[in-house]
Amino acid sequence: MSISGSMYTGISGLQAQSQATSVVSNNLANSTTTGYKSVSIAFEDVFYSTVYAGGTIGQVGNGVTTSSLTTDFSQGAYESTNTVTNVAINGDGFYIVVDPDTDTTYYTRDGGFTFDTNGYLVDSHGNRVQGWETVDGSITGGLVDIQLDNSQSPPQATSEVAIQVNLDSTETDNTASSTNPYASLFEIYDGTSDPALDDSRYAYQTTISVYDENGAAHDLTVYYDPVTTDDGSIVWEYTVCCDADEDMRDFAGTDMADTSGAGMLVTGTLTFSSSGDLQSMTAFTLSDTPTDTTDPLAAENWVLAEFDDNGLPVFEANFTGAAENQEISLDFGISNSDFATGTGWDTSGGIDSLDDFTATTTPDQLPAFNTGVLSTRATTSTTSSSATYTLSQDGYAPGELTDITISENGVIEGSYTNGQSQELYTFALADFTNNQGLYSEGGNLYSATTDSGQAIIGTPGSAGFGTLASNSLEQSNVDTATELTNLIIIQAAYQANSKIITTADTLLSTAIGLKR
Incomplete structure (x- = not known):
């Protein structure tokens, strides 16, 4: 091998170690870069020269060159943050972001996202994060920009009212009727009077707000009064009423608000055991096909209520003038488990409507549930003072978005001023057959190439994809100690190769000097 060949070998060594220095330097420079993946360099020897020695053939190498640069895509450590939109991937996958100006798709492990002024979830470069719109736990459609823009929770009309009270069993009957003691209230x-029921005519009342289909609130008031019975049974009558001016039900082509029945929604009885436990109830509502079309409060117009799927009696209201009345279930703590059989009512006492009552009707003739099931939060009637324990209903007004959470499965859920929560989007993750084929674009971004293959897209937590951790960022996976050690080794190798060059230069100078 010639002296010039030695010099070439030394130069190749300097070039290789210089490249290695650049790789290590870049790793160290990005040791605190979010989501950065360290790179390692590998070398290989280059072509060989044939040498004849003592009748044999040998080979002498001619230096070194870079064989590969390999990215370490292993998981980095977590760093906790106070920003909910900072999300780290625990496992495989890349976030998908799109440049809104060029529609170019990039992939990143950097989950330092924020919402911009237009409500788009973006990275630090303004690229928009991709995901699926999510409704009732299911993703819909294709990938879209994740955007929260004037997000609202839609209202929900009340469909069930639950009431738990204690009614003082020592109360006296405030309103007696000579024709129907169980419907004296x-x-x-009189819905044309204000108030429709004078407060001296009942023993207790409770009021709860319910919501119509537009999310507007309306008060329902339940009036209670004990019934005097000959056998000492504990029976209370009740009526459920709304504001007469808000009653927009149709009665035989007339607005209910213009009649004496305005606001009367349901009436019935509650029967208790001697120990004060609720045993049965009745509920009478206005018939859909009234017999007397001139008087909504005609007794024959009020028939036993139907049941919902949970065995609770149902009454109707209408606060908006909608074509269909709003159905509301009434839960005093007792339901009918056998409502599917016939009407669900035991009418062996011969009472199907308020018109069937007489002055001599006894408590045991009252209609009852075929099979009554008592809940743990049932209305009672004991010697304690009348009191309201719980009032609840399932409707709500529209709500403004106040906060979001991000689950480990990548679901973005909004919390609203109406106390509701709603799933809005699900993050999309991408993975590749050959991550080493990804092209580094800078800015913590990668782009797909023919070597990487097309992106395989899925949801966090599904097969092959990692889960997400909110309020966290994935740190660089650079091992500083290892890189500093590599730097020392590279420096020593660089110095050794420089010595080759200086030695070769000395030998070459000596050879040139011989000619002189």
Whole structure:
């Protein structure tokens, strides 16, 4: 091998170690870069020269060159943050972001996202994060920009009212009826008066707000009064009423608000055991096909209520003038588990409507549930003072978005001022057959190439994809100690190769000097 060949070998060594220095330097420079993946360099020897020695053939190498640069895509450590939109991937996958100006798709492990002024979830370069719109736990459609823009929770009309009270069993009957003692409040009700029921005519009342289909609130008031019975049974009558001016039900082509029945929604009885436990109830509502079309409060117009799927009696209201009335279930703590059989009512006492009552009707003749099931939060009637324990209903007004959470499965869920929560989007993740084929674009971004293959897209937590951790960022996976050690080794190798060059230069100078 010639002296010039030695010099070439030394130069190749300097070039290789210089490249290695650049790789290590870049790793160290990005040791605190979010989501950065360290790179390692590998070398290989180059072509060989044939040498004849003592009748044999040998080979002498001619230096070194870079064989590969390999990215370490292993998981980096987590760094906790106070920003919910900072998300780290625990496992495989890349976030998908799109440049809104060029529609170019990039992939990144950097989950330092924020919402811009237009409500788009973006990275630090303004690229928009991709995901699926999510409704009732299911993703819909294709990938879209994740955007929260004037997000609202739609209203929900009340469909069930639950009431738990104690009614003082020592109360006296405030309103008696000579024709129907179990509907005396109903008989004196007058929706054209203010109030429709005078407060001296009942023993207790509770009021709860319910919501119509537009999310507007309306008060329902339940009036209670004990019934005097000959056998000492504990029976209370009740009526459920709304504001007469808000009653927009149709009665035989007339607005209910213009009649004496305005606001009367349901009436019935509650029967208790001697120990004060609720045993049965009745509920009468206005018939869809009234017999008397001139008087909504005619007794024959009020028939036993139907049941919902949970065995609760249902009454109707209409606060908006909608074509269909709003159905509301009434839960005093007792339901009918056998409502599917016939009407669900035991009417062996011969009572199907308020018109069937007489002055001599006894408590045991009252209609009852075929099979009553008592809940743990049932209305009672004991010697304790009348009191309201719980009032609840399932409707709500529209809500403004106040906060979001991100689950480990990548679901973005919004919390609203109406106390509701709603799933909005699900993050999309991408993975590749050959991650080493990804092209580094800078800015913590990668782009797909023919070597990487097309992106395989899925949801966090599904097969082959990692989960997400909110309020966290993935740190660089650079091992500083290892890189500093590599730097020392590279420096020594660089110095050794420089010595080759200086030695070769000395030998070459000596050879040139011989000619002189």
